Amino acid sequence: MRNKGGGNRTNFVLKSIKSNWILYVMLIPAIIWYLIFCYAPMGGVLLAFKNYQYNRGIFGSPWVGVQHFAQMFSDSDFWRAVINTLIFSFGKLIFHFPVPIIVAVLLNEMRSPGAKKVFQTILTFPHFISWVVLSGILIMIFSSNGIINQVFASLGISQVAPLMSLKSFRPFIWISQIWKEAGWDSIIYMAALTNIDPQLYEAADIDGAGRWQKMWYVTWPGIRNVVCIMLILQVGGIMGGACFDQIFNLYSAPVYAVADIIDTYVYRLSFMTGSNFGYTTAVGLFKSVIGVILITAANKIVVKSGEEGLF
């Protein structure tokens, strides 16, 4: 059966390629790019099981088995980075996640479409500014002669340095991330809100529902599904929930204990302390593998619940 069909199949493939050859040519740049910049690095994770030697390259470097992983699991800085990554992510889930939902629901209550648009434009603006710029602004504002400390000084309050303090660095990260992203994140909920049938509101009006009641009985059910999906995906993305750009541009040696996440740890080990690339590849691989497992599981849950998953 297979052999018999084999010839036909080959013919079919050749014929299809011949008549659609432009289609395949158009795909060539993407295939080359994915092979070089995505799949070659994936193959490069072999380095996690090797001791990298610069002059011998990835393939020539000697195998060391799981030595790097054994070293990693007994490395206290590694565990510190894992725990910090999780703390940043869970904090984001608790403090950041609800904010865009509230913003969207309240913006939706605004009666003037013009005002709605103006506020949306303002609140989404910081999303388009890089963390390099934003960290420069934040560091200046909270510096010893920045506005916060000037105002505090005139009120007789002692100086603060939230970016240098072990206690306040994490809240600072969470709050500044809300400042940058909450407005932008609310757009997805605004999209869901526009899909709510206006007749539902009219019916609620006839039943004499007040605004809070309408929000609770009409608006909230209308976006609940989107909220659930976003929540599950956020939990699935917990390994990547800490924003590298943000932390890398805001942290400094005095706060490493509470600020260092896996990505910043890998960067510093590789390029500043000069650890073996094999070891840092192993740390990166650990993060990627846990991340894939979590996001795949989260996606399964979304699909099982009858919603469209990510993939």
Next chain:
Amino acid sequence: MRKKNKRVTGFDIGLYTIFGILGLLTLYPFYYVLIVSFANTQASATYSPYLYPHVFDLTGYQMIIGDIYFFKSLMTTLFVTAVGTSLNMVISVMTAYVLSRKRLLGRKQLIVLITFTMLFSGGLIPTYLVVSNLGLINSIWAMIFPGMISTYYVIIMKNYFSGLPQSLEDAAKIDGANDLKVLYKIYLPISKPFMATFALFYAVERWNEWWNAYLYISDKNIKPLQIYLRDILVNFSNQLSTQAQSVVNSQGKVYVQSVQMATIVITMLPIMCLYPFLQKYFVKGVMIGAIKE
């Protein structure tokens, strides 16, 4: 439409108050940056300028604009943004279009292979070694090639093309047009606003790009604007060229913060000026992304 209730209630006032405060909290830091960029040493010692600038000292701007490395970094960023975004669009659109054609053999498998790259990557070091083996260290292309395709955008574009009627293609095919022509002559002209949205997303990413440059570029002559700014923020005096240094010396005391903030203002300027007009395209982009095939 929702019933119009003309009466302004306490609820409305509360709503506007909350958003007024949020809006101020969002924008004030940017305004404060502008104020500090105009300040100088004497003024900052005498006043505490929070609400309006007490002086309009443009020394900070003069210094940055007079710095040859600023000019070079601006050129680099303009090049990377223009060339990078163009390549992004050409390759993404072609790929998305091909992947949306049902007659493509192995279409499903290709989509799976592409999607997988969103979930799993080789990580920092393997990617770094690939780029360095390609000889891209200290090459301007190290800021362009690694970010050539955003898989997420390609998949949204693919879904969009799948949603357009097949009859468009069939009609053009009967007239003897090939696939490239069909895409270029039929599909693109009707998708202009959609394409504009993605070009904007790519352009903003290119303008803001700093990480690849930080990793791969140490040559001061081709550092992009974001890295130039980062160097000014982190290490002020080492960054300036000798010409700019001589300006510093001739002016006597220079207010370092005002120079830093002037650089921030210049770096943000294009986005600040264009954003209010382009915001609707960005919002549309998210809306399209939220709708699946």
